[in-house]
Amino acid sequence: xxxxxxxxxxxxxxxxxxxxxxxxxxxxxxxxxxxxxxxxxxxxxxxxxxxxxxxxxxxxxxxxxxxxxxxxxxxxxxxxxxxxxxxxxxxxxxxxxxxxxxxxxxxxxxxxxxxxxxxxxxxxxxxxxxxxxxxxxxxxxxxxxxxxxxxxxxxxxxxxxxxxxxxxxxxxxxxxxxxxxxxxxxxxxxxxxxxxxxxxxxxxxxxxxxxxxxxxxxxxxxxxxxxxxxxxxxxxxxxxxxxxxxxxxxxxxxxxxxxxxxxxxxxxxxxxxxxxxxxxxxxxxxxxxxxxxxxxxxxxxxxx
Numbered sequence: 001x002x003x004x005x006x007x008x009x010x011x012x013x014x015x016x017x018x019x020x021x022x023x024x025x026x027x028x029x030x031x032x033x034x035x036x037x038x039x040x041x042x043x044x045x046x047x048x049x050x051x052x053x054x055x056x057x058x059x060x061x062x063x064x065x066x067x068x069x070x071x072x073x074x075x076x077x078x079x080x081x082x083x084x085x086x087x088x089x090x091x092x093x094x095x096x097x098x099x100x101x102x103x104x105x106x107x108x109x110x111x112x113x114x115x116x117x118x119x120x121x122x123x124x125x126x127x128x129x130x131x132x133x134x135x136x137x138x139x140x141x142x143x144x145x146x147x148x149x150x151x152x153x154x155x156x157x158x159x160x161x162x163x164x165x166x167x168x169x170x171x172x173x174x175x176x177x178x179x180x181x182x183x184x185x186x187x188x189x190x191x192x193x194x195x196x197x198x199x200x201x202x203x204x205x206x207x208x209x210x211x212x213x214x215x216x217x218x219x220x221x222x223x224x225x226x227x228x229x230x231x232x233x234x235x236x237x238x239x240x241x242x243x244x245x246x247x248x249x250x251x252x253x254x255x256x257x258x259x260x261x262x263x264x265x266x267x268x269x270x271x272x273x274x275x276x277x278x279x280x281x282x283x284x285x286x287x288x289x290x291x292x293x294x295x296x297x298x299x300x301x302x303x304x
Contacts, residue, residue, distance in 0.1 A: 160173075176268075
């Protein structure tokens with residue numbers, strides 16, 4: 001991966017960046033520009049464009065799109081933003097495990113309008129040690145906006161930081177999500193909530209937690225799990241971060257994760273969360289922040 005970022009183009013305070021990432025599982029190219037004080041006011045204007053590809057376990061998702069947003073600060077800690085996103089998505093390379101109902105809705109245009117309200121009292125946005133951040137985003141996409149995918153989605157996020165003792169920091173991350181199809185088709189596979197992997201449940205495989213179907217894997221009678229994601233999501237992450245060599249930017253972390261995604265015929269459930277724990281090292285290196293973490297499932301199931 002590589003990126004170039006400039007915070008003050010031509011002396012106008014405009015922030016711009018170009019970034020790219022290339023790996024076996026993911027390819028991403030993005031360009032963005034933001035004016036945080038548009039016309040010397042408390043309004044901000046942002047514009048971005050991207051092209052991405054991600055190889056999931058059972059399919060490949062490619063997307064091209066862009067977004068424009070307008071936001072405004074209120075008081076010292078509140079921020080509101082309205083955005084419009086247009087994205088063309090193509091899904092291919094399905095494995096034999098993917099049912100026909102999800103193959104039929106494999107590509108299309110998402111044309112969505114969103115509203116985000118946020119509250120930010122962190123002492124540092126890059127390396128917070130104290131404070132909290134919360135946001136709620138409502139998003140609607142549909143044919144009336146010129147798209148193919150009709151859905152309504154809500155995302156709630158919260159981050160909380162508290163110094164326990166000197167450089168010992170407690171961190172809590174919470175996320176809840178819900179998406180509903182606005183037509184007679186299921187929510188597309190590539191818009192659903194998946195859990196498992198380094199950014200959610202670190203003791204499990206990528207996207208290997210949540211609603212699944214038992215699908216024949218071969219003519220010999222073998223079956224395998226196909227994880228198709230949910231229309232609901234709960235995720236709770238607790239961490240304690242401690243210094244190992246602060247001058248070099250090296251810190252340790254111990255964590256506990258709980259979460260799951262739930263299908264249309266299921267309700268949000270605190271009793272059906274999957275759990276894991278683990279530890280790791282974090283290094284704010286000259287190349288950027290790096291994480292090395294090891295997670296272990298609690299009540300491990302067969303094949304996990």
